[in-house]
Amino acid sequence: MDIIEKLEKNERLNYEDGVALYGLDLFTLGHFANLQRTKRWGKKVYFNINRHINPTNICKDICKFCAFSANRKNPNAYKYTKEEVLNIAKDAYARGIKEVHIVSAHNKEHDLDWYMGIFREIREKFPSLHIKAFTAAEVHFMSELHDLSYDEVLDRMIEAGVESMPGGGAEIFDEKVRAYICKGKVSSQNWLKIHELWHKRGKFSNATMLFGHIEEREDRIDHMLRLREVQDKRQGFNAFIPLVYQRDNNYLKVDKFLGSTEILKTIAISRLMLDNIPHIKAYWASATLNLAMVAQEFGADDLDGTIEKEAIQSAGGAKSAQGQALQDFLDIIITSGFTPVERDSLYNELQVYEEANSGAC
Numbered sequence: 561m562d563i564i565e566k567l568e569k570n571e572r573l574n575y576e577d578g579v580a581l582y583g584l585d586l587f588t589l590g591h592f593a594n595l596q597r598t599k600r601w602g603k604k605v606y607f608n609i610n611r612h613i614n615p616t617n618i619c620k621d622i623c624k625f626c627a628f629s630a631n632r633k634n635p636n637a638y639k640y641t642k643e644e645v646l647n648i649a650k651d652a653y654a655r656g657i658k659e660v661h662i663v664s665a666h667n668k669e670h671d672l673d674w675y676m677g678i679f680r681e682i683r684e685k686f687p688s689l690h691i692k693a694f695t696a697a698e699v700h701f702m703s704e705l706h707d708l709s710y711d712e713v714l715d716r717m718i719e720a721g722v723e724s725m726p727g728g729g730a731e732i733f734d735e736k737v738r739a740y741i742c743k744g745k746v747s748s749q750n751w752l753k754i755h756e757l758w759h760k761r762g763k764f765s766n767a768t769m770l771f772g773h774i775e776e777r778e779d780r781i782d783h784m785l786r787l788r789e790v791q792d793k794r795q796g797f798n799a800f801i802p803l804v805y806q807r808d809n810n811y812l813k814v815d816k817f818l819g820s821t822e823i824l825k826t827i828a829i830s831r832l833m834l835d836n837i838p839h840i841k842a843y844w845a846s847a848t849l850n851l852a853m854v855a856q857e858f859g860a861d862d863l864d865g866t867i868e869k870e871a872i873q874s875a876g877g878a879k880s881a882q883g884q885a886l887q888d889f890l891d892i893i894i895t896s897g898f899t900p901v902e903r904d905s906l907y908n909e910l911q912v913y914e915e916a917n918s919g920a921c
């Protein structure tokens with residue numbers, strides 16, 4: 561059966577099919593991805609009102625693609641105090657923000673007790689603030705730092721009030737590429753294992769993929785299939801987030817930008833390959849807001865959030881440092897013919913907007 565026939569019959573796609581999808585033209589791919597997207601979500605575009613907090617950029621690891629961590633190319637090392645993190649959370653809470661997304665570099669001066677104290681205090685003082693925190697890479701770092709099992713770290717996170725895990729640190733699962741771009745970080749196998757353990761606890765998480773650097777298209781398909789296999793067991797991933805590699809201020813030395821067609825194809829293919837992950841997020845901070853909006857026609861159904869302060873993608877050259885105003889979000893979604901839906905961190909719908917200024921319907 562050829563690939564078009566499989567798409568028409570809505571059959572599950574294998575590795576060879578995934579690679580073959582890249583050979584289709586963008587609009588054929590977009591047509592099939594959009595069919596799947598529309599079947600699930602109609603014209604809805606999801607976003608949340610969130611605040612990213614990155615407590616330190618001092619890192620024991622040296623990932624070649626990273627522009628966020630302090631090094632020779634980024635001499636601006638910083639480390640927030642506990643009070644500074646709590647003040648940011650307090651301010652976010654006072655302004656009605658629903659989620660704090662706390663991820664950081666691997667700095668042993670910010671150990672597990674330091675973070676757990678912060679999470680506990682946020683939970684106690686600002687109970688409606690959803691805490692999304694600790695990538696699988698951070699769980700692995702804490703497990704090594706304190707000689708604890710992954711189970712023990714995850715249980716402590718839950719006890720301190722963490723409700724969901726972000727999808728960072730996945731990068732690319734192919735072992736050869738991973739060894740070159742982020743040797744020393746959590747292995748692919750352990751990244752997947754940590755999320756599986758988290759899902760076993762009845763908790764949800766997201767999954768990312770960093771693309772557009774030295775990986776091949778085949779590596780992206782392999783990455784998606786490894787996630788799909790884990791997802792088949794417990795459906796714990798809420799969203800898949802393909803992150804476009806930012807080329808500035810790092811040691812990877814990739815000169816060319818990834819073209820928009822390749823970005824849109826990859827988003828469309830992820831919708832078609834990941835038939836068991838409900839949401840595909842076009843992360844505007846790495847893809848730009850305009851392209852992330854176009855991606856909603858190519859399989860994506862989520863733009864992420866307003867973010868407010870963004871330190872990781874912007875360090876690599878993305879124009880996302882100041883986040884995005886809510887009204888801009890609403891305007892671009894509505895003028896593109898979609899319906900903005902504010903969601904919570906677990907994709908419960910909070911507000912459906914019909915017009916930019918009309919509030920809920």
Ligand code: SF4
Binds near residue numbers: 620621622627628
């Ligand atoms: S990607 Fe994360 S783990 Fe790697 S160097 Fe940057 S901050 Fe450290």
